[in-house]
Amino acid sequence: MHEAIARLRAEGLARIDQAATNEALEAVRLALLGRKGELTRLLRGLVDLEPAQRPAVGAALNELKLEFGAALGRRQSELAEHHTAAAVCDLTLPGLPPVVLGTAHPLPSVLEEICDIFYGMGYDRDEGPEVELEYYNFTALNFPPDHPARDLQDTFFLGTDILLRTQTSPVQVRTMERRSPPLAYVFPGRVYRNENADASHSSEFFQIEGLRVDRDISLVDLRETVAAFVGSFFGGERPTRFRPHYFPFTEPSVEVDMQCMKCGGRGCGICGQSGWLEIMGAGMVHPNVFKAVGYPDDAYTGFAFGMGIDRLAMLKYGIDDIRLFYENDLRFLRQFRGVL
Amino acid sequence: MKISLQWLRELVAWEDSPADLAARLTAAGLNVEGLSEFALTWPGVKVARVLECNRHPNADKLTLCKVDDGSGKTYQIVCGAPNVRAGLHVLLATVGAELPGGVRIEAANIRGIESRGMICSGAELGLSDDEAGIMELADAPAAGTPADELFGCRDTVLDIEVTPNRPDWLSHLGVAREVAALYGTKLQPPRVLKPTPGGTLGWKVEVEDFHDCPRYIAHGADNVAVGPSPAWLQNRLRAIGQRPINNVVDITNFVLFELGQPLHAFDRDLLGGDVITVRRAGRKQTVTMLDDVSRQIVADDLIIADGDGPVALAGVMGLASSQVTAGTTRLLLESAFFCPSLIRQSSRRLGLVSESSYRFEREADWSMVRFAAHRALYLLQELAGATIIGDAIDRADPDRQVPPDLALRVHQVNRILGTDLSLEQTADVLRALGLKVQPLSSQIEAKTVNLMVQVPTFRRDLKLEVDLIEEIARLHGYDRGTRGCGSPALTCRRRQRRDEVNRLLRIWLPALGYHEIVSSSFSGRHQLAALQLTAGDLRSECLQVLNPHHGRETLLRTSLVPGFVDAARRNLHAGAQRPVRLFQLGRVFWPAGRKTAGTRHAQEHLLPEEPRLLQIGIAGGEGAGYGGIPLELLELKGLATELAALLGIPLSLRPAGREPFLADGLQWEILDSSGEICGSLGRLKPETAAALDVDANIALLELRLDRLDCTRPAIHYEQFSRFPAAKRDLSLLVPSGVTFQQVEETIRGAVGNGLAHLELFDIYTGTGLPAGTCAYGIRLKFRSQHGSLTGTIVDETIQRILRDLASALQVYPRA
């Protein structure tokens, strides 16, 4: 039996080496390992052997099978190498996919992008709690008690004195309580409003707050900072305008509009025909806020601004429904592949 | 707030197109959100005189009328109204006319008689609700006069967003003041009637607490003829979206929208006793209000009461019992100043926001209380034929403080606005707003007060110097400043490590095929229950929203698991390619968690712990894996090792069974370098998945990022060996009960330093092995810092390994 195996080995290896084409090699493979091949025949013959002999012979045959396999593979690649020049490959066949790329979610991506812009301008970053004291969310921010100003933001209450923060502004107060000017900070994070969801409203969304306080910060500094940010985030020279508005914690307060990126100011559906898009609220820090954090009267001035990250992301990517951000549908998320 | 430009023109003059006016108002802070045309017009409808009426020969209820439309011809009209009669002046819709609602008038044959037009009722023209009969025109207007001339109106209406600090803009007069300041024109105050002394009202007013109601004015009017308002007044109200009711009610509404002061008219004959009391309700009671809705008044509500009980919920709405009706002849007219927060509390509790409460909770204008009453008296006299009683009541808080004048430092104006305004420029801007300005020092320096500014009662938002500075910015322009803080750019900053770690994860995980999700902070009770958390678990206690908008129970999440499952389910249902790989970085809220210590505010302990978690998961995996461990768990386990390398921290995994929602025997604890548990890894229990409504395998890795010290130790370069490695494969028979970890540790112990690599490349559990064993194929690479390893040295090492394996674990090489 061992002789037969040895003979088959020598013969088989020689035939493999002599095969000159892929077709010939395939014929050799079938002759050796195919259903009616010689090795297969020997394997089937195992049952006729003495039981004691079977393991040894079986092992030897299996080893030979592996050896033939390896030799066939080797010869095949040799042939392929010889052949490359002449071979007709279908070069349009799809490649083997690597790991299919995942995506970073566009909201945190836009958040990080905004932070990067402000790091470049010398801002630090901090975060505060999402479950917040009524004191930090309203009182310290100069919202008078029991005043309609509190209706500007429909609030989720969790207890008498605790709530889900309606804005990132409380982090201003927490930061100023801990640190003295000069200060330059951005505070990104999730905020909550007790309202029904529709295409432009979500009961949870993301905001980023900016704060700069020093001895003589003026409205001009705010304007320059806004212009630098808008140019960097939306690209190019984009006119902005300040419209007077009301926020209890800034005075003067403004809303900042940017010339509509779609129509260039002529008016279109995106900007409601006005030519302008509202992008943030801002203003000079109210003296009552400085008082609440214990800064001495008149010692400092500063500005603060707040932007909706969801809104900026919607403008940037032409997304028309805020709810898409929170559905986590891969058909949506995949469109942001490669975005960081 | 809707502003009719026709109305505004009666109060102030300006030369500009509506669009340009809107733009200037917006730039001044009255954000114009809409500009629309309002028109009441009836082409083809004109006055006609009914010459004769005869009964229709074929119908009892129809009348055959001959009418004159002023053209010299007469027409035959069939009319069904019961009140038609010869001599009436009526409105005739001629053939071709179009009525509101798109009805087109054509010549018609009605029961055999031709009719060339239609005589209109008020309802058909949209002028009143009266559809019982045709309109009978008073004062015999000439036949042929177009209806438009009598009743028509064209107007432009602005819709202005008014911020809560500017209640003065909730009126045409307030907006007119702004227009006057913007265009440099003068305000034309409306006409009023100051009653001359005489007559007796016969009523007293008692104010229980001037804190609740600092001022209450009551006037009387007799001989009132309640009826429809004149067309001009009706059209004013219609233009701003209000429905005319009758002249008395319309007049109080008109004054509210003109001057911003809410008024209330009672039918004096329906009031009991002779004393009006302004007081707290004292007890709960159910009342019917003007809108015919029953509501409950509570003890703390401020009410107006007569001798019998409440007649109005102060500042919010009157009660039906004393309302003005068609038969009313004697009025009691109320004009008051109520405590804003009281009105707000009542209005919020009842969910009832009226035009009146909306203004009172923003604070009324002290001076307007009387002026508005006089305005209403004038209109009542002119439009309702009322006789005004001279005897009036004006109860005002004798201790009321006049707000002090405000000191303004021009230096501070320039400091905040970055401007270089002079004293004169500053004063001019303030004067244009109608503020009285008294110059003091002309020295412009840090602490010098330059102007004292007297604040009129209609500007209750001006409380501090900075409020005046905003007014200056608003009128002078926000782009006029030139000076910044002068300090050079701030020093450049870079990301803190915490944010750097987020960034790394958000690059690395997508590269491995994971999609980032952002899931809701809210959760439902059943989702929390699905996790089967034990009572002592920090995550079993959660915060609950007290006032969810949709009324459904809303909890704050204590775990990211339900949010992950939601996203997984959505995508699996949508047919996403399996498996779905997702990750999220998010906070959860643990009220029972560790409290922040040493913080500034005494209530800080009320806040929950908000740990930041990283969760990575695979849903819908079907792969078999090896060693009985599903493929997706093996992937996550491999990921955990790499994650440790990415973050630069040692993490280790320990087989455990602690998480109640992860399958027993298929979960690990993740430990940090000090052996603290900082995360978990495992497969979601099928029953948990089912309870969360997903039918798929889900593997989850969760890590508490906030607990990890991710400060990466400084990297110091170490010399590496350039000598080639020697490779050896071992095939080992491992009895069950011996873990791979034991085998690995034994091998490493036997080798010492020179082991460069150890890899399990095969596990064989098939036939041909002794019972109770499996075969491991392990590849080892040895490398030395000092030179190439000789075969002898490697062979000796292998012998040592095999000896140790045999003695310690009864693991032997496979023959």
Ligand SMILES: [Zn+2]
């Ligand atoms: Zn546009």
